Amino acid sequence: MRSWPSSRWMSSPGHTNPNPPGRPLTASLYVHVPFCVLKCAYCDFHSAPISDEPGMADHFAWAVGEGASHWAALGALDDVASIYIGGGTPTTLGPSLVSLVESVQRGARLVSDAEITVETNPDTTDPALAGRLIGSGVTRFSLGVQSFDDAVLRILGRCHTATSARRAVDALLDTGARVSVDLMCGIPGQTLDSWTASVEAALASGVGHVSVYPLTLEEGTPLAIAARVGEFDAPDDDLAADMMQAACELLGAGGLQRYEVASYARPGEESTHNSGYWTGRPYVGIGPSAASMLPAALFEAAIACEAWSDPGVAGVGKTLDSVPPGTSRVRFLRSADTTAFLRKPVGPPEEVEFLTPAQAAAEDAMLGLRLAEGITEELAERAGGTEILGTLEARGLVEHVAGRWRVTETGWLLGNEVFEAVWHAGTRRGLA
Ligand code: SF4
Structure with missing residues (x-):
């Protein structure tokens, strides 16, 4: 593999570098572990039960380490603000997960307060493993x-119970790490009382971060099929909105403030990693189906690597020659083929999207509005969103305060409408 010092892509002409000259790129690192104990009834993520082939977990950890070395050699991991090991259920890897966490840190330079998160499920949360993960640098x-x-x-097809979930929360909090709990609303058969009891249970558990999401019935999942054949009623959007509102009130009263449309935290417990997605921080994705978003010049450096010069295993991956002129950033996706990833952890992506500065700004504005702090006037202007934000302000969906645009309480309930309106205004302008 050829590699370049970081300065090669920092100063590449014609591309936007999000950092001041001479400073390394501040990035996040995401690792996708595509294994779960069982497939949940609503899930369309790239995940499958882990194979019982001997050495599979170690092999996967090795492959991720190879991916991290590749990006470290290109200078993409010189200033890492956060690492997120997600999936799937990373804890299905058992002790091999500790090697994985150690290997992704090798070659990477982490900022002093870098956040390292591991996603887990109640059925695979083992107190001894959690303790070893903390020892390897995990903070959350x-x-x-x-x-x-x-x-x-049971309706969701989850393979754990409320009791095992409580036990898992306690075990994770006992490690001293920060803990976040995900909750889902708008589930067929779920009542408002059931939902508020779950939110209260999360609050009472003592975690410092809660994410709440309405269920989306994804085409082809067992839950979507059951709803289509009339086994369940499809989720009721109004009830889901009431549930989101109830969560906001309960969590706020319990000291967890909303800092993003679906995320609540005690002060200081906000997710650094997720905040990166909402503020345009570049990210490197490693693993099958992992997405990356990088400045165009760094993507160009990756194209020139030997490891990217062939289409990969079994034709997986694109052959790429160059980045189109006028590209600001590139988003790309590895193939969702786990076998191909294990055979060739470093290789060309399967899907690539080239974004102009105008498209990148529209995306940053749309995602930034998900945050309670909103976006600056300068970003709104650059994204071509000032006019539409004025229209949304007249409808009471956003407000303009102290030089920033942010979503109002009413606007949160129609969040998707607000985000899409800003995105469309910006991309229309980008295409003009
Ligand atoms: S645990 Fe998560 S990734 Fe795994 S099957 Fe369930 S929803 Fe999908």
């Missing part, structure tokens, strides 16, 4: 609970 766990109601968990 994100636990997929979804509900503290066993009847709702």
Whole structure:
């Protein structure tokens, strides 16, 4: 593999570098572990039960380490603000997960207060493993609970109970790490009482971060099929909105403030990694189906690497020659083929999207509005969104305060409408 010092792409002409000259790129690192114990009934993520082939977990950890070395050699991991090991359920890897966490840090330079999160589920949360992960540098766990109601968990096809979820929260908090809990609303058969009891249980558990999401019925999942054949009613959007509002009130009263449309935290417990996605921080993705978003010049450096010069295993991956002129950033996706990733951890992506500065600004504005702090006037202007934000302000969906645009309480309930309107205004302008 050829590699370049970081300065090669920092100063590449014609491309936007998000950092001041001479400073390394501040980036996040995401690792996708595509294994779970069982497939949940609503899930369309790239995940499957882990194979019982001997050495599989170690092999996967090795492959991720290879990916991290590749990006470190290109200078993409010189200033890492956060690492997120997600999936899937990374803890299905067992002790090999500790090697994985250690290997992604090798070659990377982490900022002094870097956040390292591991996603886990109640059924695979082992206190001894959690302790070893803390020893390897993990600072935060994100636990997929979804509900503290066993009847709702059964509908979702989750393979844990409310009791095992409580036990897992306690075990993770005992490590001293920060802990986040994911909850899901708008589930068929879930009542407002069941939902508020789950939110209260999350609050009572003592975690410092809660994410709440309405269920989306993804085409082809067992839950979507069951709804289509009339086994369940499809989720009721109005009830889901009431649930999101109830969560906002309960969590706020319990000291967890909303800092993003679906995320609540005690002060100082906001997710550094997720905040990066909402503020345009570049990210490197490693693993099957992992997405990356990098400045164009760094992507160009990767194209020139030997490891990217062939289409990869079994034709997986694109052959790429160059980045189109006028590209500001590039988003790209590895193939969702786990076997191909294990055979060739470093290779060309399967999907690539080249963004102009105008498209990148529209995306930053749309994502930034998800945050309670909103976006600056300068970004709104650059994204071509000032006029539409004025229209949304007249409808009471956004407000303009102290030089920033931000979503109002009413606007949160129609968040998707607000985000899409800003995105479309910006991209229309980008295409003009
Ligand atoms: S645990 Fe998460 S990734 Fe795994 S099957 Fe369930 S929803 Fe999908």
